[in-house]
Each structure stands twice: as structure tokens, then as C-alpha cells.
Amino acid sequence: MTEKNQNWEPWEVFIQPGQGAPHEHAGNVHASDAEMALQNARDLFARRGKVLSIWVVPARMITASSPSDSGPFFDPADDKAYRHPKFYTVPKGVRGV
């Protein structure tokens, strides 16, 4: 029977897959501290080169928006067409605006 250890917990892993790319979520690992989380993340998500950098963060430290509120939470952005370039008109024939 495998046991529970109090300091082991899930860490979310973010990897930078190439030069200039942003870090993106890759998955998670279980570890007892940050150093082990980094090493486990390397062994799990960077076995085939290309990865330039890894971030790990305890999963419990992440605050996420909730899907049930996603309507009201994001709808302030829904009626602001003027934030998009298509909202504006330019005389015919004018280029490069």
C-alpha cells in the first residue's frame, strides 16, 4: 500500500519550448520540494531537447477564474468593438494605415 507523505504535492509545470517563445503550461509533477519539482519536470517534459527553460509552481498557489462566472467575468470586453482596428474606416485607396 503506497503511503501519503505530507510535503509531496502537485506542481504545475511551464516550459519555454524554443528561443523567444513564451512559457506555456505543460502539465504537472508530484514532488516534495521545488528542486525535485524542477528535476522531475525536466525528466518528464524535456526528454527530447528543445526546452530552454522551466518554471514550476505549487498547484495550490494558482488562482484561476471559474468557468461558471466566465460570462459576467469576461463580458465587459464584449461590447467594445472600438478596441479592434475593423471599427475604423479609411478612405478608399489609402494604404498602410
Place this chain on the structure above:
Amino acid sequence: MDDQTKLREFEARILNGELIEPKDWMPERYRKQLIRMISQHAHSEVIGMLPEGNWITRAPNLRRKISLLAKVQDEAGHGLYLYSAAETLGADRNSLINQLLDGLAKYSSIFNYPTLTWADIGIIGWFVDGAAIVNQTMLAKCSYGPYARANLRICKEENFHKKQGYEIIVTLAQGTEEQRKMAQDSVNRWWWPTLMMFGPPDGQSPNSEELMRWKIKLYSNDELRQRFIDLTIPQAKAVNLNIPDPDLRFNEKSGNWETGSIDWDEFFRVIKGYGPMNRQRIEARRNADKNGQWVRAAADAWAEKQRLKPNEMAGS
């Protein structure tokens, strides 16, 4: 909103090709079916390391040995991706692992067969991983986001597994008479159990209807099995290996290879725990868990010590 309305919205999203994410509302059955499937898949990856691990020390040369080591390490990684995906549904990883150790969890029936010769390592890559790729390519497009993404990652790695396996078989098939015989013997022993990997025929698969309605599966067991058969037979013919099926024939009309009937009694026997290696597989997992316990405890004690240190030390 009542559950009936939520269910209607959920099914509309699925029909619309949307992915369901961990915090979204989902029917309890969807959650349960996924936890069952994903944990069985995770266990299969982990148990799958054992028949191959059996040959690491006896690989015929260094090139084969480093490939096999890398492949077995990948399988461990796949198990971890999948346990993570199961956790997003609220499953507890330790409980899932304990179900496996207690012999209560299912895993792919194929890993209850022994790897008797080196050719079996080739066959596992070619047949077993080939079959797994057919299945996982579908699962990479399933309706549950974390499971789809785990499978996508897995598929990218499995292609190397299949190729290294086929290379082993081709080398043997083109080698000495003894080597060719070894390859053929391996094909003979693994062909039928590999076809069983896709699960019972559509008429006898109790979960299929629901799984397909919710796009956890996109194709039926028989459709996936057929796809594997059609892919594999030309690969066998290319190196003059015989498929051990006197009824095998090509159907010109459908463009499919049709096989003789599969011995489903054998499949159910192995699933129920009476395959050649069931006992050894669970025993090996139990030993691995037991032998690793002090390492996990030591890491935990170290972390605890760091945690209790005054803050000025923690940063150094």
C-alpha cells in the same frame, strides 16, 4: 439551472466539438467513465514497462539497449501524464495506485503475456505500440481537454517506439534462419493478443455507446481493430512474416483485411487475472512501491526540515 438543462448544454457543447475542461460542469457518469478509462490507461503504461524491462540487460548491443532504456522511460512518463489527467477529475493518485497494487484495477491485457525472446521486444514496439498509437491518435481528439492533450504528447513519443520495434523485427526477419524463426514465433504468439487489445467486439462492449455519445471515444473497438489490421498486414508482408490466421483474406469490395474469429474466452480469462503473467506483474509493482518507500520518506523528511528552518536560511 437544473441538471437536465446542464446536461443538455453539456451535450450540445460536445456535439459542437468543444473540449470539456476540469472545472466545467459534467455529468457524474462522464467523470466516472473518464477516471476509469484514464486510470486503466495510466496503469497500462506503468505495467507495460515490465515486459520490456525484462530485456534491458540482455539487449544484443548498445544501440538497442539505449533505445530500449529510452522507450521504457517514455512509458513511465506516459503513466505520469495520465495520472495527472485523472487527477484533474478529482481522483486521488495514491488511491488509484493502491487499486492497482491491490489487484483491483484493470490494465491492458497484453502485458500479462511474457517476453520470452528478444524478438518479443521488437513485436511490442511494432504490434503493441502500433495498436496503442491507433487508439491514442483517436483519444488525442477526445472531448476531455486534459486527456486529449496527454494523448497528443504520448503519440508524439510513441512513433519512435513503433519504429524501433519494427527495425528489430526487420533485422531478425532478414537475418539467419534461426533469427527469422525467432521473429516468426514472436508474431505467432503476439498477433491474436494484440487484436484483443482493442477490447470486446462492438456488440459485447457495455461502455461503448455512452463513451461514443460523449466523444470520449470517436470510433468503436471493431473500427479501431480494423484500422490496425489494415495498417499492419502490409508491414508483415514486406518482410515475409506470416500472420497466423488461415482465414485471413483481403476483401476487394471494402478494401479491408478480414481475419478469422478472435478467441474472446482467452481475452476474458486474462482480464480476470488468469493470464500467464498477471501475478508477477502485480508482484513487481508491489515490490517497486515497497522498495521506493524509504526514498519518498527521506525526500519528505528533507522537505520538512527545510520548511521548518528560519526564513533567512530558506533563501540561501
